[in-house]
Amino acid sequence: MQIPVIEPGCIPPDPVSPDSLKGIPRQQTNPARRSIENWKGFVEHLRSQSVLVREEKSESSVFVTDAGGLAFGLPHGVVRPNSAEDISKLLKAAQRFRVPVTVRGGGLTTEGESVAFGGILLDMSSLNKVLEIDTKAMTVRTQAGIFWHQLAEILRREGMDYLSAPLNLTASVGGTLGVGGIDVNSPRLGCSCDQAIELQVVTPTGDIMHCSETENPELFERVLLGYGQFGVITEAVLKIRKFSPLTMQYYYYASLTTAIEDLQMLSKADAADYAGILTILDRAITLLVAFDSDERQKDFEKKWKPKLRGHGEFGFGLLMAKYYLLRPWKIEEALYIVSRRFTLFPEFNRAEFMRDGKIIDRTVVFSRAVWKFWGGRQMVIPDLSAKAEKFAEAVERGNAVCRKYFKYYTLYCVGIKLKGNLPRYEMSCIPPDASDIAYGCEFEPMLRDTDYSRDYLQSFKNEIYDIGVDMGLSYYRFGGMMKGYIRSVFGDELVEKHLAMKKAADPAMILNPDVIF
Amino acid sequence: MGIKKKIKGYESCSGCGVCLLVCPLWRSTGSMAYTRKGRAKAMQGGVAPEDIASSIDACFMCGSCEPACPEGIDIVGMNLEQRRRLNESRSSYPAWYPKNEIHTSSRNSKLPQTNTILMAGRNLDGDIKIVENIVSLLGGDKSIAISDDDGRDIAAAVEAGLPVPPERIALFISLLRNAKNLIVSEGILHRQLREWLPAKKVMGIGEALLNIQSIRKALGPDDIFIVESRGYHSDFERLVKFYDRLRKDTGCLMNLDLQRIAIPTGASSLRGAHNRKTAGCSEHSAWILKGRKFKRIVVEDLSDIEVFQEITDVPVVHLSMIVK
Numbered sequence: 126m127q128i129p130v131i132e133p134g135c136i137p138p139d140p141v142s143p144d145s146l147k148g149i150p151r152q153q154t155n156p157a158r159r160s161i162e163n164w165k166g167f168v169e170h171l172r173s174q175s176v177l178v179r180e181e182k183s184e185s186s187v188f189v190t191d192a193g194g195l196a197f198g199l200p201h202g203v204v205r206p207n208s209a210e211d212i213s214k215l216l217k218a219a220q221r222f223r224v225p226v227t228v229r230g231g232g233l234t235t236e237g238e239s240v241a242f243g244g245i246l247l248d249m250s251s252l253n254k255v256l257e258i259d260t261k262a263m264t265v266r267t268q269a270g271i272f273w274h275q276l277a278e279i280l281r282r283e284g285m286d287y288l289s290a291p292l293n294l295t296a297s298v299g300g301t302l303g304v305g306g307i308d309v310n311s312p313r314l315g316c317s318c319d320q321a322i323e324l325q326v327v328t329p330t331g332d333i334m335h336c337s338e339t340e341n342p343e344l345f346e347r348v349l350l351g352y353g354q355f356g357v358i359t360e361a362v363l364k365i366r367k368f369s370p371l372t373m374q375y376y377y378y379a380s381l382t383t384a385i386e387d388l389q390m391l392s393k394a395d396a397a398d399y400a401g402i403l404t405i406l407d408r409a410i411t412l413l414v415a416f417d418s419d420e421r422q423k424d425f426e427k428k429w430k431p432k433l434r435g436h437g438e439f440g441f442g443l444l445m446a447k448y449y450l451l452r453p454w455k456i457e458e459a460l461y462i463v464s465r466r467f468t469l470f471p472e473f474n475r476a477e478f479m480r481d482g483k484i485i486d487r488t489v490v491f492s493r494a495v496w497k498f499w500g501g502r503q504m505v506i507p508d509l510s511a512k513a514e515k516f517a518e519a520v521e522r523g524n525a526v527c528r529k530y531f532k533y534y535t536l537y538c539v540g541i542k543l544k545g546n547l548p549r550y551e552m553s554c555i556p557p558d559a560s561d562i563a564y565g566c567e568f569e570p571m572l573r574d575t576d577y578s579r580d581y582l583q584s585f586k587n588e589i590y591d592i593g594v595d596m597g598l599s600y601y602r603f604g605g606m607m608k609g610y611i612r613s614v615f616g617d618e619l620v621e622k623h624l625a626m627k628k629a630a631d632p633a634m635i636l637n638p639d640v641i642f
Numbered sequence: 643m644g645i646k647k648k649i650k651g652y653e654s655c656s657g658c659g660v661c662l663l664v665c666p667l668w669r670s671t672g673s674m675a676y677t678r679k680g681r682a683k684a685m686q687g688g689v690a691p692e693d694i695a696s697s698i699d700a701c702f703m704c705g706s707c708e709p710a711c712p713e714g715i716d717i718v719g720m721n722l723e724q725r726r727r728l729n730e731s732r733s734s735y736p737a738w739y740p741k742n743e744i745h746t747s748s749r750n751s752k753l754p755q756t757n758t759i760l761m762a763g764r765n766l767d768g769d770i771k772i773v774e775n776i777v778s779l780l781g782g783d784k785s786i787a788i789s790d791d792d793g794r795d796i797a798a799a800v801e802a803g804l805p806v807p808p809e810r811i812a813l814f815i816s817l818l819r820n821a822k823n824l825i826v827s828e829g830i831l832h833r834q835l836r837e838w839l840p841a842k843k844v845m846g847i848g849e850a851l852l853n854i855q856s857i858r859k860a861l862g863p864d865d866i867f868i869v870e871s872r873g874y875h876s877d878f879e880r881l882v883k884f885y886d887r888l889r890k891d892t893g894c895l896m897n898l899d900l901q902r903i904a905i906p907t908g909a910s911s912l913r914g915a916h917n918r919k920t921a922g923c924s925e926h927s928a929w930i931l932k933g934r935k936f937k938r939i940v941v942e943d944l945s946d947i948e949v950f951q952e953i954t955d956v957p958v959v960h961l962s963m964i965v966k
């Protein structure tokens with residue numbers, strides 16, 4: 126397919142999918158607030174069942190937007206459940222009264238998926254108890270509204286840790302299992318949803334079910350990576366491991382492709398416990414590797430370090446100096462890179478995160494750094510996920526789009542170990558043609574201090590997403606307002622299949638409307 | 643007049659939620675509405691302080707969230723400002739609000755000229771044995787003077803967001819001008835005193851006592867030392883290093899959790915002092931101890947003693963009492 130060249134800021138006629146899903150534009154606009162016919166009756170009905178609907182503005186305004194900060198909407202009411210039974214009552218009533226229910230964990234979506242445009246916002250953070258830590262079986266049973274950082278703290282007191290979680294630990298466990306959950310150790314341990322052993326789920330019609338690979342496996346496979354379409358996860362049993370502090374090393378590259386090749390080499394060989402790429406523009410490309418044990422680190426240094434083509438800090442500094450001395454008109458860019466380098470990296474080594482030269486609070490380090498250096502009141506992070514062979518090209522093409530639109534941006538690349546060919550990967554962020562390890566890249570402009578129009582940002586996102594359509598890739602965040610792409614990426618047959626499953630599971634189509642369907 | 647530092651307020655909150663990681667109220671309620679993020683987002687959404695009064699009132703002012711905030715927001719200042727604005731819009735206050743008037747005269751008639759002044763505050767008040775012990779440990783009457791005017795009325799008013807007349811502040815600090823070091827048990831006064839008297843060294847009882855070798859030596863791996871949270875967070879970056887050295891030297895455990903934040907029991911807050919039960923102090927203290935092995939609890943803040951005694955059988959002592 127030929128994607129036409131477009132100018133920044135201009136939203137061209139849709140090259141992707143005039144027919145993608147009827148009536149879904151590629152331009153991001155807030156959906157109209159839904160009107161609910163018998164809201165009072167619905168609230169009364171729930172009250173009679175001891176489920177409280179909070180209608181005060183002070184309750185709902187907390188949830189007016191998500192981490193993306195581009196979609197704004199208010200629910201008619203907020204429910205903070207005390208149990209799976211409360212959610213069951215809510216969903217049964219929602220089916221009957223046709224009231225949309227938007228489920229929210231940490232609200233870290235970027236396309237408005239966890240923003241309620243009317244109806245009920247189901248705030249899962251009230252279900253935040255760890256129910257059992259089994260250090261023999263190395264599992265934890267937890268309520269799914271718990272945030273990863275709460276889980277990490279509780280596990281830490283037992284000398285334990287989760288396997289992999291999103292870098293931003295203010296995500297909830299349930300929300301993460303629904304979308305994947307990628308960590309810097311995902312090339313080794315896979316995504317968070319693949320750590321789930323067993324789930325308790327409330328289906329869109331209000332049935333409380335247990336599922337695992339052996340019990341109700343179809344539900345298990347639909348709910349994991351199901352983008353909240355097929356049920357609300359209320360409890361999860363997850364794998365855990367022993368806690369260990371980590372040491373981090375950095376290697377610097379001037380070429381994206383070389384860095385990606387080295388990342389893929391390390392990921393494939395399971396050479397480091399953590400590996401990822403973080404860039405400042407496409408000039409200072411850092412390959413981050415980290416280790417849970419001294420043995421792994423020693424092994425890496427003996428076998429793999431000599432093979433890496435990255436430079437040490439000093440050598441790379443000289444290289445950069447040479448590059449910019451020959452291009453004095455790029456002095457502003459050079460200064461940006463230097464200042465970013467000298468503020469960002471010390472952040473990973475702050476005294477309060479370290480003990481005896483090792484990072485002991487990686488959970489906080491990453492959450493804090495992610496927000497400090499990449500966060501803001503608005504976040505635009507389109508991404509692409511690809512099989513290994515297509516990844517370098519996808520990143521180079523996405524990088525060219527970033528260059529075209531923004532002065533300053535960053536790229537973050539990481540591998541995701543797959544657990545075989547599981548049904549949950551179908552129509553998900555895992556690209557259909559990936560095997561063994563898939564790779565993802567986030568393209569994040571630095572929006573601070575500059576006001577971009579929503580249309581400009583949307584044009585940027587569309588151009589990144591178009592690369593995905595063109596190359597047959599997938600997207601980590603494909604929910605929300607870019608769902609118009611789904612049909613083009615996955616094809617009618619697959620989308621119709623999932624739509625039929627959704628209609629069967631959720632007859633009134635009330636659960637997380639507008640996220641996918 | 644110097645240039646006023648630009649202070650970031652609720653409008654700068656990105657909603658990242660990193661402050662939740664350390665907030666005792668988030669841990670105990672699991673309700674976003676009761677957190678700093680929740681209040682900032684609600685305010686950005688156009689609600690007035692009176693609409694979120696219960697959340698504003700619930701805050702312990704422990705300051706744990708401030709060092710965590712990646713936006714560098716002056717969270718404690720923002721919390722206090724919100725209380726002040728809330729007070730303007732209401733005529734009745736929660737039961738735990740201070741009843742006593744702000745003092746109009748200083749209780750210090752003659753403060754001896756010493757390098758160091760100790761302000762015992764509400765927390766040490768009434769335990770003359772402990773105060774005497776602290777004075778003797780810190781070098782006796784010649785080195786340290788006890789200020790009768792310990793600013794407890796100011797501390798209570800600051801915490802409650804009530805106005806403190808400038809004359810009262812002037813009176814309070816006028817007698818402290820000759821000293822170099824101020825040892826202040828009311829943690830909430832630390833940041834105020836640094837602002838009012840920038841040349842003075844302001845420290846908590848814990849830091850002052852832990853500089854004494856005999857006290858350091860008396861702490862060991864079987865102890866858990868409970869750092870007072872407000873003073874600690876007001877000088878976080880420096881004190882992280884101070885307490886890291888203590889841990890290395892003594893092997894003792896501390897209530898410094900993820901990101902070295904000092905988990906508060908909440909007992910010294912006005913809410914906790916009024917009613918430990920409704921303030922959830924036992925729950926917070928139980929979380930501090932969870933999964934940790936120790937034979938003695940040593941506290942910096944006297945008001946923490948009873949809270950721990952309620953939930954455990956191990957001895958709970960004030961730091962000043964661990965040496966004879």
Ligand code: SF4
Pocket residue numbers: 664665666667668677678700701702703704705706707708717721
């Ligand atoms: S000051 Fe303490 S109680 Fe108040 S919001 Fe911050 S962390 Fe929570």
Ligand code: SF4
Pocket residue numbers: 654655656657658659660661662678679682710711712713714715717
């Ligand atoms: S840490 Fe700071 S920016 Fe983040 S939610 Fe809390 S107050 Fe807002």
